[in-house]
Amino acid sequence: MPTPLPLLPFPAPGPATTTTARRHRRRRPALLALLTAALLLPGAAPALADSHEEDSGSATDTTDTTPAAAGTDFRSAGVIGEDRTGSAVAVSGDYLYWTFPAGAGRQITAEVSVTLPDPALRGGAATWQVDLYDGLRRRQPCVGGEPAATADPSAATLELSCTLPVIRPWADSWENDPLPGAYYLRLTATELPEEELGLPFEAEAAVSSRAAGGSADIGGRLGAPLVLTSRAGSLDTGSTDESSGSEENNGAEDEQGEEAVPATVPEPEDGWFAGWWTDRWAWTAAGGLLAAAAAIAGFRLVRRRS
Amino acid sequence: MIIGRRFATALPAAFVAVLTCTFPAYADEHAGASGETEAPPPQVNLVLDVSGSMREKDIDGGTRMAAAQQAFNEVIDAVPEEVHLGIRTLGADYPGDDIAKGCVDSAQLYPVGPVDRTEAKTAVATLRPTGWTPIGYALRGAVEDFGDHEGTRRIVLITDGEDSCGEPDPCDVARELAASGTHLTVDTLGLTPADDKVREQLSCIAEATGGTYTAVQDTGQLTERLKQIVDQTADNVVIENPTIIEGSGDCADAPLLTAGVYHDREEFGEHRFYRVQLAPGRELRASVSVAADRAVDPDYGVLLRALDDTGRELARGSEAGHGRTDVISTGLRYPATEDAEATVCLEVSTSFSAPESVQRAPGLPVELTVDLAAAPDAPSDVAAHGLARGWVPLVLLTVTGLLAGLLWGALRRIF
Numbered sequence: 210m211p212t213p214l215p216l217l218p219f220p221a222p223g224p225a226t227t228t229t230a231r232r233h234r235r236r237r238p239a240l241l242a243l244l245t246a247a248l249l250l251p252g253a254a255p256a257l258a259d260s261h262e263e264d265s266g267s268a269t270d271t272t273d274t275t276p277a278a279a280g281t282d283f284r285s286a287g288v289i290g291e292d293r294t295g296s297a298v299a300v301s302g303d304y305l306y307w308t309f310p311a312g313a314g315r316q317i318t319a320e321v322s323v324t325l326p327d328p329a330l331r332g333g334a335a336t337w338q339v340d341l342y343d344g345l346r347r348r349q350p351c352v353g354g355e356p357a358a359t360a361d362p363s364a365a366t367l368e369l370s371c372t373l374p375v376i377r378p379w380a381d382s383w384e385n386d387p388l389p390g391a392y393y394l395r396l397t398a399t400e401l402p403e404e405e406l407g408l409p410f411e412a413e414a415a416v417s418s419r420a421a422g423g424s425a426d427i428g429g430r431l432g433a434p435l436v437l438t439s440r441a442g443s444l445d446t447g448s449t450d451e452s453s454g455s456e457e458n459n460g461a462e463d464e465q466g467e468e469a470v471p472a473t474v475p476e477p478e479d480g481w482f483a484g485w486w487t488d489r490w491a492w493t494a495a496g497g498l499l500a501a502a503a504a505i506a507g508f509r510l511v512r513r514r515s
Numbered sequence: 516m517i518i519g520r521r522f523a524t525a526l527p528a529a530f531v532a533v534l535t536c537t538f539p540a541y542a543d544e545h546a547g548a549s550g551e552t553e554a555p556p557p558q559v560n561l562v563l564d565v566s567g568s569m570r571e572k573d574i575d576g577g578t579r580m581a582a583a584q585q586a587f588n589e590v591i592d593a594v595p596e597e598v599h600l601g602i603r604t605l606g607a608d609y610p611g612d613d614i615a616k617g618c619v620d621s622a623q624l625y626p627v628g629p630v631d632r633t634e635a636k637t638a639v640a641t642l643r644p645t646g647w648t649p650i651g652y653a654l655r656g657a658v659e660d661f662g663d664h665e666g667t668r669r670i671v672l673i674t675d676g677e678d679s680c681g682e683p684d685p686c687d688v689a690r691e692l693a694a695s696g697t698h699l700t701v702d703t704l705g706l707t708p709a710d711d712k713v714r715e716q717l718s719c720i721a722e723a724t725g726g727t728y729t730a731v732q733d734t735g736q737l738t739e740r741l742k743q744i745v746d747q748t749a750d751n752v753v754i755e756n757p758t759i760i761e762g763s764g765d766c767a768d769a770p771l772l773t774a775g776v777y778h779d780r781e782e783f784g785e786h787r788f789y790r791v792q793l794a795p796g797r798e799l800r801a802s803v804s805v806a807a808d809r810a811v812d813p814d815y816g817v818l819l820r821a822l823d824d825t826g827r828e829l830a831r832g833s834e835a836g837h838g839r840t841d842v843i844s845t846g847l848r849y850p851a852t853e854d855a856e857a858t859v860c861l862e863v864s865t866s867f868s869a870p871e872s873v874q875r876a877p878g879l880p881v882e883l884t885v886d887l888a889a890a891p892d893a894p895s896d897v898a899a900h901g902l903a904r905g906w907v908p909l910v911l912l913t914v915t916g917l918l919a920g921l922l923w924g925a926l927r928r929i930f
Contacts, residue, residue, distance in 0.1 A: 278747075281727065282842070283804060283882075284776070285751050298743065300729045302718065304841040330708075330732070336838075345846025346802045348834055379891055382798075382830055382848045399838040406718050407705065407730030423904055428894025432798055435848075438886045441755040442775020445792060489902035496909045500916025507920025512927060 276413070279305035279396070283346060284439055286393055288474055295414035297396075301326055301335070302406040305396040307414050310434075310474040313378035313389045314425055314483045315418040317341075318354060321396055323367040325360055326408035334359050336400040339369045344390030344435025349373055357399070369396075375421040378482050379429025389481040390435025391474045423488035434481040436473050555666025557748045558599045558627050560657045561587065561741075564674035566606035569644035569706075571675070575734050579675050579706045580644050582731075586738040587639045591632050593742055595749040601627030601660050602638065605653035605674075606646035617647030618680035621656045627664075650678040650716075651685040658692050658699065667756065668699045669726075669748050671741065675706035677716045685716060687874060690723040690808065694780060694877035698756045702726040702744050704737065723808050725841070725880070757882060762787030766822060766860040774886050779863075781805070782878035786864045791885055793849075794856045800886040802846035803832075805865050805879050816866040817843045821859050829859065835866070842882075850890040861885075 276296035277287035286306035289295040295307040311317050321339050325331070338357040341349045353372030360367045373387050380386035396412055398405075563583055574582040587602075594600050602625040609620040624642075625635050650672070657670045678685045693699050701724040703717035708730030718728040727744075731737045757778040763769045769788035781787050793799050803819045816835035820828055832845035849859065863881060895901065903909075 278750075280751075281747070282725065283844070284754050285747075298739070300727065300740070302839075303727050342844065343846075345800060345832070345848065346804060346844035347832060347846045348844075379894060382850055397839065397841075399840075401839060403711070403714070406714055407708065407728045409729075409732070409736055426899035428896050428899050428901065430892040430894075432850075432889030432891050435800070437800065437802055437884045438774050438776070439754060440775050442758045442760075442777045442885060443773055444758075444760065445771035445773050485900075487899045487902065489899055489904045492904040492909065493902045496903060496912035499909060500912040500919075503913045503917035504920035504923070507917045507922075508924040508927075509920075511921050511924025 277307065279307055279412070279414070282306060283308075283342075283393055289394075289414060289416060290475070290477070291416055291418060292478075295394075297412045297414075299410060299412065300407045301398050301401060301410050305412060307394045308391050308474055309394070309416045310436075310477040310481075311373075311376055311387075311389065311392050311418065312434075312477045312479050312481045312483070313376050314421050315477075315479070316373065316375045316421050317387075317392065317416060317418045318370060318372045319394050319414065319416050320354075320368070320370040321394070321412060321414045323360075323369065323396070324411040325364060325367060326405065326410045328363050328365065330405075330408050331362055332402035332404040334361050334400075335398050335402065335405060336360075337367055337369060338397050338399045339371050340395045340397065341371050341373060342393040342395065343387055344392070344437055346393065346437075347385060349385075349387055349392075359400075375425045377425075377427055379427065379431055388431055388435050390431075391437070423492070426483065426487035426489055430482055434476075439473055555664060556597050556599050557667040557669065557752045558601070558661055558664055559669045559671060559745055559748050560601040560603060560627055560660050561590075562603045562605065562653050562657050562670055562672045562674075563587070563624075563642070564606060564648055564650075564672075564676065564706075565604045565642050565644055566646055566648045566674075566676060566679070567610075567644050568648075568676050574706065574731070574737075577734075578644070580642065582706070582734040582737060583673055584639055584642065585734055586741055588636050589738045590741045590745060591630060591635045591639070594630050594745055596629075597752065598630075598745060598749050599628050600630045600635070600745070601625055602635065603653060603657050603660060604642065605650065606648055607642060609646045611646075614647070614680065618649040619652055620646050621649055621653040623656070623660055627660050627662070648674065648676045648679040650674065650680075650720075651683040651688040652680065654685060654688050654692060654701065654720075658697065661697070665756075666698070667748060667751065668697055669744070670699065670701045671704065671744055672701060672717070672720065673704045673706065673737075673741075674717070675713070676710075677712045686719040686723055689720045690874065690877065693724040693808070693880075696759045700724045700726040702729075704729045704731050704740060706731050706737075708732065719810075725806060725808065760789070762789050762863065764788065766790065766824070766826070766862075769860060771858075772861075772883075772885050775884070777883045777885070779881045779883060780878035781863065781865065781881050782875055783865075783867055783869065785878065786862055787881070789861045789863075789883065789885075791859050791861060791887075792856060793851050793859050793887070795851050795854050796890050798848055798850040798888050798890045799859055800846065800848045800888060801832075801861055802844065802884045803863050804842040804844035804882045805863075805867070806842045806882070807840055807867065808880055809873050810869060811873070812868045812870070813837050814866075815840075815843055815868075817845050818862075818864050818866075819845050819847055820862045821847055821849045822862060824858055824860070 276294045277289045279297035280286040286308035287295050289307045289309045297305050323337055336359045343349055351371035352374050354370030356371040358367055376387045569580040570578055572578050604624050605621040609616050624638050661668050689701050701720055703721045705713050705717045707713050721728040729740050757776040760770050760777045760779055762779050766788045769790045771790045805817050814837045819832045821830040823829055830847045830849040832847035834843055834845040836843055
């Protein structure tokens with residue numbers, strides 16, 4: 210992706226001052242072509258933002274690979290990812306939350322292993338469950354894995370997992386398809402004998418993903434990943450003229466808001482959205498080549514007879 | 516080339532314009548954020564039961580009191596600098612049998628503030644198991660200890676017995692305190708895990724405030740859990756407390772919200788409305804979580820609808836469930852379709868119900884998050900860039916090419 214292109218307007222005047230006017234003029238068409246290319250290529254501007262955010266993200270990731278502690282609600286969820294697992298020392302009855310980022314074209318699998326409380330203290334069978342929620346806290350379906358399991362009184366551990374449908378870059382607003390953004394993982398004991406409340410247990414959470422491939426590459430794109438603001442709200446006191454005035458300002462505020470609040474998730478390694486490449490280009494181009502070859506062959510076949 | 520030259524001059528100008536537009540906004544936002552997050556330190560008030568029953572020797576062979584004192588010492592040693600810690604006792608002073616006196620026996624042992632470790636530990640060391648267990652009364656006192664502090668408030672209640680005073684019911688007190696708009700959670704630690712009544716009461720208090728209940732098995736666990744709660748409070752200081760609002764019963768006079776997180780209360784069967792201004796080219800995103808902070812019936816649901824000013828439904832999110840849960844949540848997104856700025860109404864309703872005996876007011880806690888993002892880029896085709904994939908289009912293209920070639924050859928032969 211042409212990441213450095215949008216930067217050109219800034220370095221360009223530097224060398225230009227040291228060169229002659231003629232050289233300057235000669236360079237201009239090339240510069241213009243690059244500039245227009247930068248403007249026309251749809252991914253160029255986000256690519257700049259992407260690379261910037263990736264830098265800051267990886268910087269924090271490399272320093273911190275210790276398992277992230279679980280939170281107790283959506284907003285305090287521990288941030289995990291494919292390179293960072295989550296762990297929790299908790300008591301049964303607690304609701305444990307982790308959050309992780311996921312980009313389009315990936316199929317996410319979340320795995321949780323629970324080390325159950327001491328069987329000597331437990332009363333009966335308990336049902337444990339993992340739930341996955343998207344950035345709007347809509348519960349997502351598991352298309353694979355075992356999201357709920359019942360632990361019989363003697364079991365020591367329990368393995369739970371949930372595989373999400375492939376994440377799409379876009380969906381109609383009335384659809385519940387998984388979209389790029391933050392995801393929440395919640396571990397709950399959904400059915401628990403009363404006497405088992407408050408007993409210590411441990412849990413570990415891990416997230417992995419696989420690329421879904423070209424068959425899942427669909428059109429469209431969200432304006433921004435589903436990562437909700439975590440700032441305290443403020444009531445609109447009436448004068449709405451200013452806020453509705455400039456689009457750029459609104460967008461910038463949203464982005465800065467996300468960046469300034471550490472509880473929200475970082476961008477995933479492959480970006481929120483896949484780039485322009487999809488193997489559909491290869492398939493379609495191959496079709497074009499075959500069509501051309503077949504056309505030439507057909508033409509020569511008929512002409513030789515004449 | 517003329518167009519190109521214009522471009523060349525217009526571009527830097529546009530860049531400058533964009534920069535000047537965005538950077539001041541960024542600077543303001545940033546300053547605001549750091550100012551807000553630094554201001555209120557989190558406060559933790561440890562409420563320790565010093566009633567007569569704490570003399571029982573059933574935790575690691577020592578008395579419950581000794582276990583609590585040891586845990587407190589370790590927690591005081593490890594408390595992070597930014598956390599303001601206080602200690603309150605219940606049943607520490609009145610050893611007699613007069614219920615009227617025994618049930619108002621709760622005192623502040625160490626004021627909530629920056630911790631002087633030596634002083635705090637000395638104060639804890641003086642405690643001797645003495646009197647009654649007025650939990651409800653102590654909780655009210657513990658909230659008063661915080662003063663009019665704005666930040667996160669957390670009470671940690673450590674007790675070995677149920678409230679021995681009856682009135683007020685500590686569970687109702689906890690819910691009432693949590694609803695009074697003070698961002699309060701109460702975590703409870705029970706030193707008698709085998710006692711059903713204690714467990715029931717303590718887990719009820721925890722549930723009512725979004726806190727946790729722990730059945731303490733040994734001193735080590737008590738210490739670890741206390742430390743964990745204090746550390747969590749310190750970690751969560753970056754999370755801004757939601758703005759408390761009150762939704763109205765209909766759309767017309769509903770509060771007008773901007774992007775952010777809000778907190779409200781909604782009773783069973785109630786509908787609450789809020790309004791949001793949606794500019795063209797923007798997408799409204801809303802998410803609502805309703806917490807089950809009391810004993811509700813096992814089946815429940817939540818519905819979030821976006822309506823326009825005539826009451827037409829624009830988008831909805833709904834979720835239903837059953838079994839134990841802390842919250843039930845749903846969300847919706849609605850990209851603006853009109854060319855002019857419009858007011859969108861958000862309606863929150865739930866299908867929670869509860870047995871007659873369960874307290875109705877205050878209502879269930881509702882957390883509403885409103886966000887505005889750029890509108891999505893709707894595709895002209897389902898496939899990426901409208902491109903083909905698979906063997907069928909490949910064969911189709913080849914056959915089409917072949918037919919075109921044959922036709923062209925035939926035409927050449929004729930003409």
